[in-house]
Amino acid sequence: MDWLLTPFTTNSFMVQALVAGILVSIACAIAGTFIILRGLAFIGDALAHGVLPGIAVAILVGFPGILGAAIGAAFMIGGITLITQRSRLSSDTAIGLLFVGMLSLGVVIVSRSASFSGDLTRILFGEILGISVQSILIQLAATIVIIAIAFICLRPFLLLSFDPEQAEVAGFSVRLYHNIMLFMIAITVIVSFQTVGTLLVFGLLIAPAGAGALLAKRIQAMMAWAILFGILSMYSGLLISYHFDLAAGSSIILMAISLFFIVFILQNLRQRRTSRSEEASHE
């Protein structure tokens, strides 16, 4: 019991990390659910990495990283839209192109910085153990905005995931709500990079919601599972990193990915057993 609780009762930085982590988990679970339903995983990934040069420039000139991340995300979404509309290339080509370009640009910019590897690691993997109260408050505000968007736009988001044509005929503009969804994903990525880093935020977007998709019969349930799995990986990841002196961000993501595979394997075993018992009952 001590092993599970003392890290949090004796260290305020662990409590702050957990609070920030829970807020990130909720935001990522909601955005991740729609990323999976709409098949936007690649765009989420691209956003998570596309913000890198923005953050790098912000660090070099001494602006808040979050501002740079926002500019990077806007640039990324704008670029993808432009290439997709103005050429005959599909969006995944556009995304791939910008994704690698922005990542390289980010690294090139960071390489001008004096503490090159330190800055890069911080951007890619976050610094959840050194999170400030101010960052937690920004994360709280962002999480509230994301919950509000998902709540207000639930019907158009559902229709959009089901069949975009159906959404349009029902009077919900596909372009408008698709952009709102991208905006929601962008906010999640921009704000969460401080806690888990740009590389890892993508894992938190996909793994808990993916596990939720395996278990749930309804979208609301999928979101609830995703939040649960997200918080569980936060808590267990922090705990493991504390006790074994491991990198916190990466431990959290490893927990999230492991949870996904545990659910996946259990689900497959159960399905095999039910189909076997069905076969048996037929004989």
Next chain:
Amino acid sequence: MNSLNNSIERSTRPSVTIENTTYLKAENLSIGYSHQSVISDMNFELKAGEAFALIGTNGSGKSTLLKTIVGLLPVVAGRLSVFGQPPGNNHRRIAYMGQFHHSGFVLPIRAIDVVRMGRFPLHGLWKQMGKHDDEIVMSAMRTMGIEKLVDSPLRSLSGGQQQRTYLAQVLAHQADLLVLDEPTSGLDAGGRELYLHAINDELCRGASIIMATHDIHEEAALCHQVMLLARKVVALGAPKDVITPDALLTTFGIVVAGEQKLHVLECLHGHDDQKPV
């Protein structure tokens, strides 16, 4: 299925007094994709309580016309008025069922959630759904014979059951105009029978229906007007006048006569100009 046809023939429908309004009117209408017209100079009218069938092969322009009516494609030339307005302005009054449902197997969603979506256009973002909506949703599911599948995940349903679910969604809308693209594809005999009954009920309610179909015997015969399409209007009129061997030959290419029925062997036209064989 003959007994069914007799039971729901047009003449036996209860004579509800339906206002004689025009829901759909096309004047010299050209339709197509990105300003390239697929069919030009179409003229037709659809009144309240009437059914309209579009018959033709794949690529003949049926889906293009239906998508233009619901506002998914812009009018290329001419005029098309839907409830007296340009297309795309009457979301509350139009229910649309497209031909393809790509996401059915991925979404964690139950059959009833899909049918409930049929009520979304009437409620917008905010308005709560009430008991009345629940009753309509359940009744639509009963009409399509899927009331026992309420809680089943959509992805666990068979193709035919999914098609019934999409049809129930359209019925739940209680729209004035139903726009259906091959609504019976994938349905079994029982499903088709339920569908034909449902269509009849919708017409009695005063709704109009325009549908693309391959079925020239049951579905098209139920309609007040039939339009044969082969990248042009081959024929337009009452089923008995339009569904003739010559017209079908022009529309489909090959027709085989037998068992006192005309059987259509479909050949794909591609997108070239259609020449009668």
